[in-house]
Amino acid sequence: MSLIRTLLARRETLLLCAMLALLIGVTARFPEFATPASLANVFHDTSILIILALGQMAVILTKSIDLSVAANLAFTGMTVAMLNHAFPDLSILVLMGLALTMGLALGAINGLMVWRLNMPPIVVTLGTLTIYRGLAFVESGGAWVNAHEMSPAFLELPRAVVAGLPVLSWLAILAIGLSVLLFDRTPIGRAFFATGGNAVAAVYTGIDVGRTRFYAFCLSGMLAGLSGYLWVSRYAVAYVDVAGGFELNVIAACVIGGVSIAGGIGSVAGTVLGALFLGLIMNALPVIGVSPFWQMAISGAVIIAAVTINARAERSVGRNILRRKEIVL
Amino acid sequence: MNAMSPTQSVHTAEAQPLLEMVGISKSFPGVKALSDVALSLRAGHVTALIGENGAGKSTLVKCLTGIYQPDSGEIRVDGKPVRFATADAAQAAGVTAIHQETVLFDELTVAENIFLGHAPRTRLGFVDWAAMHARAAAILHGIDAPISTRVRLKDLSIAQRHLVAIARALSVDARIVIMDEPTAALSYKEVEDLFRIVARLKAAGKAILFISHKFEEVWRIAEYYAVFRDGRQVGAGLLADVDQHDLVKMMVGRDVAHVFPKGEPKIGDTVFSVRKLSHPTEYDDISFDLRRGEILGLYGLVGAGRSEVCQALFGVSRPGSGEVLLDGQPLVTRSPSDAIGAGIVYVPEERGRHGAITAMPIVSNMSLPSLRQTSRRNFLRMAEEFALARTYAERLDLRAASLSQPVGTLSGGNQQKVVIGKWLATRPKVIILDEPTKGIDIGSKAAVHAFMSELAAEGLAVIMVSSEIPEVLGMSDRVLVMREGRMAGLFDRQGLTPEILVRAATGNSEGRQ
Structure with missing residues (x-):
């Protein structure tokens, strides 16, 4: 039982209630939206967002930010798609391993610049965002890799159904499970919280703050690399602008889920719920016939509402301190 | 009189x-x-x-x-x-104030710094640059400060900046x-x-x-x-x-001795020695020995270099030269985790900023430096963490509703207990307490003092940085006084008076008065 999660319990409950309300509202008019198959589809649709958000959560917990995840995804996705096109017989597991390694390397570059050169994370990843996407352009020459150029195995793995759910969904569930272990049950997970919670105190406690940030960027990069393969395979196309701007959805999922941009506060459950909430909206709005133009504005409004609620929640914690202090004194 | x-x-x-x-x-x-x-x-x-x-x-x-x-x-x-x-x-x-650390703007010119917030205006409401430079020059002339009003503050020396700060204070017709x-x-x-x-x-x-x-x-x-x-x-x-x-x-004040729970110290062998520790800009030629069961007071004015020395001992910063011996063995601390591993811990000044992670629960704060002991094969064990936290919470008489409570919800004294508790859990040989009772209420102060005596009695060597003379005199077995980065004296408890400490710290002898 994570204590940090207990602290945030109310925020997650709130999110869950909002999701239920949304679900009930939509279901009232479109009962088929709430069928298990449809909900499983929402989850399937949100899987990549969940995987990316869990990596981003580690970065934000350490009071950093990784803007390069979508570019990393595009570059890695393009690379594996081109490899698959050139060597159709290469095993998918090898390609996935390659995607993980390449994403990890790209994340490590971010992390090294933040750690060793002491550069602000937002600047570093703003730079690598452009570089990684630029490299995707360089290697492909701007050409697309289309479905017919990919091997059937490459395309089928994520959507192969195992025990009632597609592999992509299972991968997201696996990522959630491993994240719970990582964040709540390992010293490095604790170090993420400590680094963002109070970097100076963390240093005095013997935590290497720079190295901790480096690990967070490595994790985020690795998951972005994996998502590169998953994305390209799921949408059966690779081009330079794949997942353009998706890093903002990833950050939004974290923020909606209660991860504090100021670092040190957040939970796996919250982040997953934040991603699912976004996914639910994205899937529900077309069902109830809201135009795509409005969809963007509405998701933006949701993000702002979530941040407002978070800010208020943190303030009310502050008031509690004084009240308790008075009792103690 | x-x-x-x-x-x-x-x-x-x-x-x-x-x-x-x-x-x-x-x-x-x-x-x-x-x-x-x-x-x-x-x-x-x-x-x-x-x-x-x-x-x-x-x-x-x-x-x-x-x-x-x-x-x-x-x-x-x-x-x-x-x-x-x-x-x-x-x-x-x-009313105008010139502060110890002047609050000025590096990227602005001297004239802008002097008149920021009350710049002379033209009739249209724009800044009257000519008048501003003229008046700034007049004020600077008035205090004999030959500084151009057009240079940026970052290009001035500390002393010149100070003159600008004074000019700023005078610019409001104080x-x-x-x-x-x-x-x-x-x-x-x-x-x-x-x-x-x-x-x-x-x-x-x-x-x-x-x-x-x-x-x-x-x-x-x-x-x-x-x-x-x-x-x-x-x-x-x-x-x-x-x-x-x-x-x-x-x-x-006079009432120095009676409030301090100073036990009869059982002082043992030397456990920790510092030899000619020097830094190019912060401190020079610091040497002392620390024995088991001893409380060494480290007294000096703010900015005398005490915290800098302690931070070097703890591996937060690196000394330029000098040697540190622990149990007779040379010790190099490149990082705090080296120091913690060797058995040296540091309870920093300013709990909120350096000590506790206030959003984290008590139990996680307490176990943070001891995760290696409480975890198995790199996986945390919550039960062990709670057991550890409970042990030290009881020893320190921590007042909290639950160990899952965030540290930020505790009073200052209880926060300090959490910070001290987390270090005790690492079973250190040397504990450095930097202003351990600064800004906490009197009841908690007494508890921290009692606890320090207890630690010393158990054979821990304690370095206590303090600016409070009664605390230094009441708790220390010996007192090292620092002045402007150098040792100004190492005194035994016997016969030590406030006057001796103040004189050593300020560098003022009776004769020079």
Whole structure:
């Protein structure tokens, strides 16, 4: 039982209630939206967002930010798609391993610049965002890799159904499970919280703050690399602008889920719920016939509402301190 | 000696004071920072404000400059009651302050720094640059500061910046000038320059409040004094009526020994030795031995280099040269985790900033440095963490509803217990406590002191950095005094008096007075 999660319990409950309300509202008019198959589809649709958000959560917990995840995804996705096109017989597991390694390397570059050169994370990843996407352009020459150029195995793995759910969904569930272990049950997970919670105190406690940030960027990069393969395979196309701007959805999922941009506060459950909430909206709005133009504005409004609620929640914690202090004194 | 009574002083003045504070009190949650304080400043005279850290000097200055509003009491200017609701209101009334660490803007020019916030305007409301530079130049000329008004502040030396800060203070047509330890960062010659400026201001009829730890300076430029202790004014009057001994006695008070739970120390072998520890800019030639069961006090003025030495011992920073021995073996600490691994721990000053991670629960804070012990194969074991936290929470008499409570919800004293507790859990050999009781209530102070004695009795070697003389005298077996980055003395507990400590820390001998 994570204590940090207990602290945030109310925020997650709130999110869950909002999701239920949304679900009930939509279901009232479109009962088929709430069928298990449809909900499983929402989850399937949100899987990549969940995987990316869990990596981003580690970065934000350490009071950093990784803007390069979508570019990393595009570059890695393009690379594996081109490899698959050139060597159709290469095993998918090898390609996935390659995607993980390449994403990890790209994340490590971010992390090294933040750690060793002491550069602000937002600047570093703003730079690598452009570089990684630029490299995707360089290697492909701007050409697309289309479905017919990919091997059937490459395309089928994520959507192969195992025990009632597609592999992509299972991968997201696996990522959630491993994240719970990582964040709540390992010293490095604790170090993420400590680094963002109070970097100076963390240093005095013997935590290497720079190295901790480096690990967070490595994790985020690795998951972005994996998502590169998953994305390209799921949408059966690779081009330079794949997942353009998706890093903002990833950050939004974290923020909606209660991860504090100021670092040190957040939970796996919250982040997953934040991603699912976004996914639910994205899937529900077309069902109830809201135009795509409005969809963007509405998701933006949701993000702002979530941040407002978070800010208020943190303030009310502050008031509690004084009240308790008075009792103690 | 009658000048020591607070009421006496008012009548010795020849004229009505320019500024008077009467019955000023100010409380913060858990702390009474000022209680029923009085102060008068006279035109054309310097009043020296003297007191230990935490005596309430800064709070007083903030009340005077409108940053804090006193809970009760009255401030009078020219005999008329005033209220400084904001910093602007205080400035409009002619009160200006020059702070210890000057708050200026590196990227702006000298003239902009002097007039920021009250720049001369043209009729259309735009900044009148010509007038601004002319007036800035005039003010700088007035204090004999040959600085161009057009250079950026970042290109000036520390001393020149200080002159700009003074010029800024004077640019608002001030009648009352507060100087908060203005000489702390200045060299000998720069101090002389500053004193010439003070003399000019005096001659111009300004009332000056001069805050300083250095008695030598106080006697050179001030006519009046006011001594603060624990948020009260304990003496005020003409400096001519007192000597240094009187002031120290007022500053420290008499009741030093009885409140401290100092046990009979069982001092063992040397466990920790520091040999000629030096740093190019912060400290030089620091050597001492620390024995099991001993509490070594580390006393000095703020900025004497005490924390810098401790941070080097803990591996936060690296010394330039020197040697550290633990149990006779040379020890190199490249990082805090090296130091923790070797058995040296550091409880930093400023709990909130350096000590506790306030959003984390008590249990996680306590177990943070001990995760290697409580986890198995790199996986945390919550039950172990709770067991560890419970052990030390009980030992330290921690008051909390639950160990899952975030540390931020505890009182200051209990937060300090969490920070100390987390280090005890690492079973250290040497514990460095940097200002362990600063800003915590008296009850918690006593608990921390009792606990320090207990630790020493168990054979731990303790280094206690403290600026509070009673605490240093009451708790230490020996006291190392630092002044301006160097050792100014290593004293035994026996026969040690406040006067000896103050003299060593300020570098003021009886003869030089």
